[in-house]
Amino acid sequence: MVEVGRIKLGSQGLEVSVQGLGCRDLSALGKPEPDMIALVRHAIESGVTFLDTSDFYGRNANEIFLGKALKGDVREKVELASKFGLLFADGKLDIRGDPAYVRAACEASLKRLDVDCLDLYYQHRVDTRVPIEVTIGELKKLVEEGKIKYVGLSEASASTIRRAHAVHPITAVQLEWSLWARDVEEEIVPTCRELGIGIVAYSPLGRGFFSSGAKVVESFSENDFRKRLPRFQPGNLEHNNSIFERVSELAKRKGCTTSQLALAWLHHQGSDVCPIPGTTKIENLNQNIGALSVKLTPQELFELESFVPGDAIKGDRTAIGTAPWQESDTPPLSSWIAS
Incomplete structure (x- = not known):
C-alpha cells in the first residue's frame, strides 16, 4: 500500500491527509451499513483520515452514519468536515445562510455526528440573499465557542x-476541480493561493467519468442525479468520451488506470490541494490511494492538459438550480444592516 502523506490545508493550522474520502454515497439506500463502516475504518487505517460529509447528504442520514463509523477512539484519528446551507423546503431546494440557521444547523450536525466539535465546517452553497459577512460572522462565533475549529x-x-476572509480566516474552499472541470483555474484557485486558503477538490474523477468513460452511465441507478447532468446527455457524452479515450491511452503508457491518472494530475497541482474522491468499494479506495505513486513529468502534464483544455468538455457541469460558484455573489453588508 502506498503511504498517504499529510498536508497543511490553509494557513490557520489544519493538517489533513493528502487525499480525503468523500462520504456522501456511503449511506445510500441499499448499501450495507457494516460494510460501509468497514470501508471508512479501512480508509483511516490506510492513512486517509480527512472525511467529508454534509447535512444535505441523504437528508441527514450521512452524518448519522458517519457518527456510527467514528464511535470509540476513531474520532481522534480523523479530520472531520461537514457542511450546511443546502436543504429541501416545501419540496424545493433552498439555500440558507442567515445566522439563526447557521447555528441551528451546526448544533444539529454535532448531535447527529455525536461529536463535540467539527474540524472544518463549510457553507455548502452561498445564500445570495444574505451578505456573506453575516454568515461568516456567525461561523466566527461558533469557532470562538469551540463548536468548530476552521x-x-x-x-x-x-x-x-x-469578503468572507476579511471577516474570519477561511481555511479551505471546496470546489469541483478535475480534468473534467477546470473553470476554477482562472480566478478561484489564484484567489485562494493569494489568501493562503487550502483547496479541496470534490468530484476529482469527473463524477465517475474517468473510471470508465461513457460506459459509466450504465451503472447509474434510476434516481442517480448524474442522469440530469448535461455532460452525460447524448451528443455531449459521445464527444466527452473521445477525450476520455485520449487520457486512457496516456494512462496505459504510464501503467496506471485512467482514474489514477486523473487523480495524479490533481495531486500535481500543488501541495495546497486535497482531492476527496468518494467510493463504496474498498478496492476502489485502494486504487485511489495508488494514484499517489503516479509521478508525472512536466511533459506528461502538458500533454494531459492539452487533451482537456478548459473548454474541451461539452455540457454544463451542474444541473439547473445547483448554484455553481459563478452565482454566489451576495448583497453588500449595508443592505442587511439597513433592513
Missing part, C-alpha cells in the same frame, strides 16, 4: 471568498 466555503466566487 471555516470553509464551497462553490464561492472570488469576491465572496475575499
Whole structure:
C-alpha cells in the first residue's frame, strides 16, 4: 500500500491527509451499513483520515452514519468536515445562510455526528440573499465557542471568498476541480493561493467519468442525479468520451488506470490541494490511494492538459438550480444592516 502523506490545508493550522474520502454515497439506500463502516475504518487505517460529509447528504442520514463509523477512539484519528446551507423546503431546494440557521444547523450536525466539535465546517452553497459577512460572522462565533475549529466555503466566487476572509480566516474552499472541470483555474484557485486558503477538490474523477468513460452511465441507478447532468446527455457524452479515450491511452503508457491518472494530475497541482474522491468499494479506495505513486513529468502534464483544455468538455457541469460558484455573489453588508 502506498503511504498517504499529510498536508497543511490553509494557513490557520489544519493538517489533513493528502487525499480525503468523500462520504456522501456511503449511506445510500441499499448499501450495507457494516460494510460501509468497514470501508471508512479501512480508509483511516490506510492513512486517509480527512472525511467529508454534509447535512444535505441523504437528508441527514450521512452524518448519522458517519457518527456510527467514528464511535470509540476513531474520532481522534480523523479530520472531520461537514457542511450546511443546502436543504429541501416545501419540496424545493433552498439555500440558507442567515445566522439563526447557521447555528441551528451546526448544533444539529454535532448531535447527529455525536461529536463535540467539527474540524472544518463549510457553507455548502452561498445564500445570495444574505451578505456573506453575516454568515461568516456567525461561523466566527461558533469557532470562538469551540463548536468548530476552521471555516470553509464551497462553490464561492472570488469576491465572496475575499469578503468572507476579511471577516474570519477561511481555511479551505471546496470546489469541483478535475480534468473534467477546470473553470476554477482562472480566478478561484489564484484567489485562494493569494489568501493562503487550502483547496479541496470534490468530484476529482469527473463524477465517475474517468473510471470508465461513457460506459459509466450504465451503472447509474434510476434516481442517480448524474442522469440530469448535461455532460452525460447524448451528443455531449459521445464527444466527452473521445477525450476520455485520449487520457486512457496516456494512462496505459504510464501503467496506471485512467482514474489514477486523473487523480495524479490533481495531486500535481500543488501541495495546497486535497482531492476527496468518494467510493463504496474498498478496492476502489485502494486504487485511489495508488494514484499517489503516479509521478508525472512536466511533459506528461502538458500533454494531459492539452487533451482537456478548459473548454474541451461539452455540457454544463451542474444541473439547473445547483448554484455553481459563478452565482454566489451576495448583497453588500449595508443592505442587511439597513433592513
